[in-house]
Amino acid sequence: MSVANTLESTTTVTAAPSRAAASGSRTHKIWSNMHDVCNLLRIPSGTFIGDDDHHFQHVQFKAGQRIHTAGQAFDMLYVVNCGFLKSVMIDEFGNEQILSFPMKGDLFGIDGIHTKKYTSEAVALSSCDIILIPFSKFAAIGRTNPILETALYGLMSRELIREQGMITMLGSLTVEARVARFLVSLSERFSAIGYSGKAFNLPMTRREIGNYLGVTLETASRTLSAFNELGLISVDQRSIYIHDLNALKTLRRLPPSRARIEQAEKKAAAAAANYVPSQQQPSATMREQMAVV
């Protein structure tokens, strides 16, 4: 049952420079150069090929550990080399809201730039390998390298757009559409970093999914079960298999529960009559109902 995205990253990193060897600490340290970091961030890195002037330290975290906390002094940006995390904002009432699930190639910590303190906290959901990017150093290099500067503005702008999409999702999509979009987004991100986009394990709990999507864990669970029932996905605990990605992409709302119940009753009747319908496949009529409106 285990699928690829639970395995360790196979990304190669540059050998540790002399400083790392000198440190000799028990903590596992590796170093990446500018070229590696740019590749990870999908920034054109032509000008940095063979550049060994700048090195960025890696740090490992285990599930549950915090990379940074809200209010902590800001000086680093972070790039995920492997593993899964959550970024959480806590409001003045103590409400926690998950803002993102960073994974390989994602940058986080940007929110600290403005007030020089992080406003959110980042927590590892699995074993993680994180690259530390001192912001002042990055900005300084950017000042002499227009491509990097543009890329840095671009990354911030991209994150802004991602959050706008999240606002739009929370503000105007039904719960089913949010869960569907969440699955599609995970699928696309897994594909982009070399894992399967069809079969994967969820790095987060139902509670975290629900929190991220603005619903309770029960609603998140029920919605996944409904998708499973309709044959759009197969879900068992953390493992997901996507049968109909396109239906998930275009889904706006499920057929009214009335229709779903009738459908379920038909199924039950068929089962009672000892007729076994094809496993996990939604009827064509049911798919049409979902696509409409």
Added chain:
Amino acid sequence: MSVANTLESTTTVTAAPSRAAASGSRTHKIWSNMHDVCNLLRIPSGTFIGDDDHHFQHVQFKAGQRIHTAGQAFDMLYVVNCGFLKSVMIDEFGNEQILSFPMKGDLFGIDGIHTKKYTSEAVALSSCDIILIPFSKFAAIGRTNPILETALYGLMSRELIREQGMITMLGSLTVEARVARFLVSLSERFSAIGYSGKAFNLPMTRREIGNYLGVTLETASRTLSAFNELGLISVDQRSIYIHDLNALKTLRRLPPSRARIEQAEKKAAAAAANYVPSQQQPSATMREQMAVV
């Protein structure tokens, strides 16, 4: 009934340079220098005092006009000198979501940096005076002026944080708390730009408020009416008077509608008995109920 924030801005701007006079078009053009723009954005502008090398053009828009549309090629950032706008994102299903209501001193258009196309559209809600900031020019000045560069990163980071707060609001606050926070935010922003924070006119419709807060216009209207009923505010169409800012700041949920109905019945009974309770003042017990949990 008219209050200050409906009046024209009294901000002075520098005289138009010769170019503007030469244009001689019927459109009303003025110019601001770097110092003015920094002041408007609340950026330390010390290094730009007396700087007349850079000029930024003003453009006027009337209510309903678009400043930019989604998909349009990006080259400008915009700073509001006076007036009110809305920034709207439209998703792949055609859902519109209002992301912000820019007003004096606010920067918008940042979302265009990443893909070189605006992803949202900006629409004037009232007569507006907008300053055009060519992004490449701003970034170039930033390269030689660390304060401006830092400020630019800071502005983007601040906007990121604002959107995170919006996500948290949509994901974890009750409708009443969202409306309350919306009013508090408007109040604080009006105060910051020199208008009254207690009495003001809403620049947007109920539909726009509801859309912004992720609810229907009816729910937005009803919630404002409930606040009015409780004496937290007085509301009549677009005009707002805030009686109890602190209650709005700490409000999490209204007392259950059952209790509200009883309260209303008591009021009605009192009125029938020809006893007139002090206008618009909620009872102490009612306030306690609101603050709790």
Added chain:
DNA sequence: CGGAATATTGAGGGTCATCAAATGTCGTGG
């Protein structure tokens, strides 16, 4: 003055939060 847009308020029904119970999973220590 009349028509369109805006705002208010009511009635009814659907969706989702809440409370609850049962089952499954995993890490830890006996």
Added chain:
DNA sequence: CCACGACATTTGATGACCCTCAATATTCCG
């Protein structure tokens, strides 16, 4: 190795809240 407890997940029942539809009043503007 297994038993235990803590946590995660699923599923059901119930009711509050909010959306939808609808009617009316008010404002704005040509």
